[in-house]
Amino acid sequence: MLKIGDFSKLARISIRMLRHYDEIGLLEPKSIDQMTGYRYYGEDQLPMASRITSLKEMGFGLAVIGNIIGNYNNPKELARFLEIKQSEVNLELQETNRRVRLLETAIERLRKDVTSMNYNVTLKNIPQRYVASVRNIIPAYNQEGILWNLLMTETAGHNLQSDENCFSLAIFHGEGHSDNEVDVEIQVSVKGTYQDTEHVKFKTVPEVEIASAIYKGSYEQITDVNQAVANWVNDNGYEFNGSLFCIYHVSPAQTNNPEEMVTEVCYPVRLRS
Helix, strand or coil: CEEHHHHHHHHCCCHHHHHHHHHCCCCCCCEECCCCCCEEECHHHHHHHHHHHHHHHCCCCHHHHHHHHHCCCCHHHHHHHHHHHHHHHHHHHHHHHHHHHHHHHHHHHHHHCCCHHHCCEEEEEECCEEEEEEEEEECCHHHCHHHHHHHHHHCCCCCCEECCCCCEEEEECCCCCCCCCEEEEEEEEEECCCCCCCCEEEEEECCEEEEEEEEECCHHHHHHHHHHHHHHHHHCCEEECCCCEEEEEECCCCCCCHHHCEEEEEEEEEECC
């Protein structure tokens, strides 16, 4: 029989951890001296201690290790545990590799352009939404207010209910930038169901994955923000998958001070094949 200190040295498991294993019933001592409280282990328990350590190194938690040990003589069940953990580790590896890639591209971009981190780009999903939409050709980008006026005028009697995660946004359809006659669609997330009007259409918009950057201030920055998002998409193995749109978190309808506006520039994306 081995005292806990000797067993600890041979098993390379701390005394504190051995006591914890005992408390949770994972590895109990062969005997405990009732007078002194000393724990004694058998040499034949060293393989079990090694098994526990090996499973911990694979990433299993102690609760799961208890289940595994209870099924250790069942090869099929043991393989199932190992395969599940392998899948988890592979997913963690993919996420780690993604983060490494983000760091590498950010460092590389920063070395080329010291202002590149002025606009932080993130990847996110916008869930499926039910929206009130107006799409039309307008004379220029700065006349988007025409569409918002149409929306407000034609839905004045609808008693529209805003969705909990309400998005007010504008989608810029068409290829490239145009100085006039631009194809723009505005959307407001709403809940309930409504009848279409002459210009306002109600529809469900599917979930979309986007690369986006949020900035505060006037729309004069939008070219730089567009460039920052486009650089991120190109650097991180994605490609564009739809029309650019802007979410107006704080819009001109909410403030007269352009420096207080908050806008999110969004590009639908997908992994490059």
